[in-house]
Every structure is written in structure tokens, then in C-alpha cells.
Amino acid sequence: MKRQTILTLISLFFVFTVSTQDTWTLEECITYALEQSLTVEQAEINLESSIVNQKEAKNARWPSLDASVGSGLNFGRVINPSTNSFETDNSIFSNFWIRSGVSIFAGIRINNSIKCYYLYFEA
Numbered sequence: 001m002k003r004q005t006i007l008t009l010i011s012l013f014f015v016f017t018v019s020t021q022d023t024w025t026l027e028e029c030i031t032y033a034l035e036q037s038l039t040v041e042q043a044e045i046n047l048e049s050s051i052v053n054q055k056e057a058k059n060a061r062w063p064s065l066d067a068s069v070g071s072g073l074n075f076g077r078v079i080n081p082s083t084n085s086f087e088t089d090n091s092i093f094s095n096f097w098i099r100s101g102v103s104i105f106a107g108i109r110i111n112n113s114i115k116c117y118y119l120y121f122e123a
Helices: 002-019 026-036 038-059 109-122
Strands: 064-080 085-101
Touching: 038 109
Parallel strands: none
Antiparallel strands: 064 085
């Protein structure tokens, strides 16, 4: 009796779980597959990368300008070489730099790279 009750409960459990499953249409299956596809995601990343590369190739025609500013503070004990004794030394330092670059002649490299990345974008 106990065994029959357990088998009946298990059977009812499977019947209810099977009946709660949704049926999908073909369009829903395709939409879900496209949303979860790693190939589609990789293609989108490649497209974004080619757009960035194309902009970078176009901007290679313009001169570049870099600048940096830095500062710091050193403090601590140092040995005075004339008296051979320890002294406390504090120093503040700063550095500045500016760099600029202009491409005088690069052949047709810039134009060809723009065309190349445009073709990658189109593909």
C-alpha cells in the first residue's frame, strides 16, 4: 500500500511538471538562439572594433599632441657625505613635458589603411 501511494505521487509529480512546459514557436526559437549565440555576439564585437579602427585610421592624418604633469614629495634620512652623519632631508619635485608629432610623409599608407578598415567594416 505504501509503495503504491509513493508511485502514484511520483507519477502525478511528473505529469504536472510535463504539463507546465511551454511550447515555443519557430520564431521564438530563432529569436532566443540569436540572443544567446556567441557567434552573433562576436560578430557585433568585431563590427565595433572595425568602426574604432576606421576612426583611428582617419585620425592618423592629424598631428598628435601629448602633455603630462607630475609632482611628488620625498622625505627621510640621508647620509651627509661631508660629515658622514644622518640628516633629515625633504625634497619636492615636479616634472612637465609636452610632445608633438606630425607625419610629414607616409606615402599612401594612411589612405590605404582607411580603405582597408572601410572594407573590414563593409564585410
